[in-house]
């Protein structure tokens with residue numbers, strides 16, 4: 001029997017994807033979001049083909065194609081901009097769905113708009129912060145408070161899903177001793193700026209090494225042939241104390257420029273991107289240790305609440321969407337809701353726990369660190385520094401572990417759409 005009612009705590013990428021997936025599965029879900037007026041916050045985020053497939057099967061492919069950029073290549077470079085490795089991505093790599101680089105806030109707006117239209121405004125309750133929950137027999141009671149008025153309400157449902165991000169209140173209740181996220185002693189400076197296209201205008205570049213690197217990719221077309229370009233600087237900061245994880249904390253341009261003033265490449269003038277950026281945000285590199293369970297009776301975790309990971313390989317948003325689809329399928333295919341949550345946990349948690357640990361070891365960017373150690377002043381021929389075999393081993397092992405290999409994405413059955421036709425979104 002399908003559950004009659006699901007409470008989703010958190011209206012971010014994962015929570016909204018779940019609301020839409022439950023609707024598609026014929027299950028009633030209601031989203032409770034702590035923020036009263038969700039704004040399109042954040043900068044760039046990457047949607048892997050596996051996640052684009054899911055959003056396409058939710059009927060959102062065209063909207064995403066309209067506001068994102070179809071990524072065609074990933075280039076790994078050293079700190080002076082020499083090419084170490086280049087590989088096709090998305091459609092160019094043989095996936096039936098594109099990889100899309102997109103503004104995180106605009107993605108959230110697309111999901112929110114679709115959710116409001118499909119499940120109704122009344123089932124998206126903002127200004128409702130989950131405080132605690134209690135399981136009683138065959139139901140869950142969740143207590144919410146309104147940050148502004150302080151008023152409280154209690155809601156009851158068959159299932160509660162904690163999609164409430166890295167500081168999840170649901171996770172805190174099931175793991176009360178866990179404490180704060182784990183700081184990796186690196187910081188991220190992030191911004192989005194209108195700029196001339198670099199390379200083919202559809203490439204993600206990662207340049208540098210473990211202690212200092214940049215990640216640059218376009219996320220939207222803008223007027224005059226320019227592209228809204230997302231950039232991230234990632235730096236080791238050995239003695240620095242943990243910074244609070246606030247997506248909106250700004251940092252002074254001069255601080256970023258002084259660390260990256262020499263990063264001018266023939267194909268990208270990075271200091272100019274920094275100089276022209278309207279605002280730069282600072283965020284600590286954090287994650288949490290894997291946990292031994294996500295599902296506890298009628299309560300489970302999803303997205304960053306379940307597997308907060310370092311942003312290596314552009315995985316967090318995509319994996320939250322895959323969690324949502326897997327959970328919705330488990331709920332329609334398993335009679336008992338408690339068994340359905342266990343099945344979801346068993347299907348998703350081992351891979352995500354593995355990914356958390358792999359991301360701490362750099363993922364595909366491990367190749368850049370090897371090159372830095374072997375040729376810190378650059379190279380004449382990359383083959384003299386790292387063999388093709390070594391490069392392939394690093395890059396492919398990550399893709400397979402994350403469930404990103406072309407075969408699995410293209411040929412696995414649809415999670416929810418029985419007669420899903422495989423149609424790539426158009427303009428890529």
Ligand SMILES: Cc1cc2nc3c(=O)[nH]c(=O)nc-3n(C[C@H](O)[C@H](O)[C@H](O)COP(=O)(O)OP(=O)(O)OC[C@H]3O[C@@H](n4cnc5c(N)ncnc54)[C@H](O)[C@@H]3O)c2cc1C
Pocket residue numbers: 009010011012013014015032033034035041042043044045046104128129130131163164165166167168169247302303304305311316317318320
């Ligand atoms: C404001 C913001 C900006 C971000 N910007 C970027 C970015 O630029 N690039 C990037 O790669 N990733 C960004 N992220 C993280 C990224 O969205 C996630 O890593 C990923 O998409 C997984 O999504 P999620 O739904 O699990 O978590 P999130 O997207 O973090 O969503 C969690 C949601 O839960 C809400 N919430 C939190 N606590 C409660 C509570 N107690 N009760 C109810 N609701 C609650 C939050 O307000 C939020 O809307 C951002 C996250 C946020 C919240």
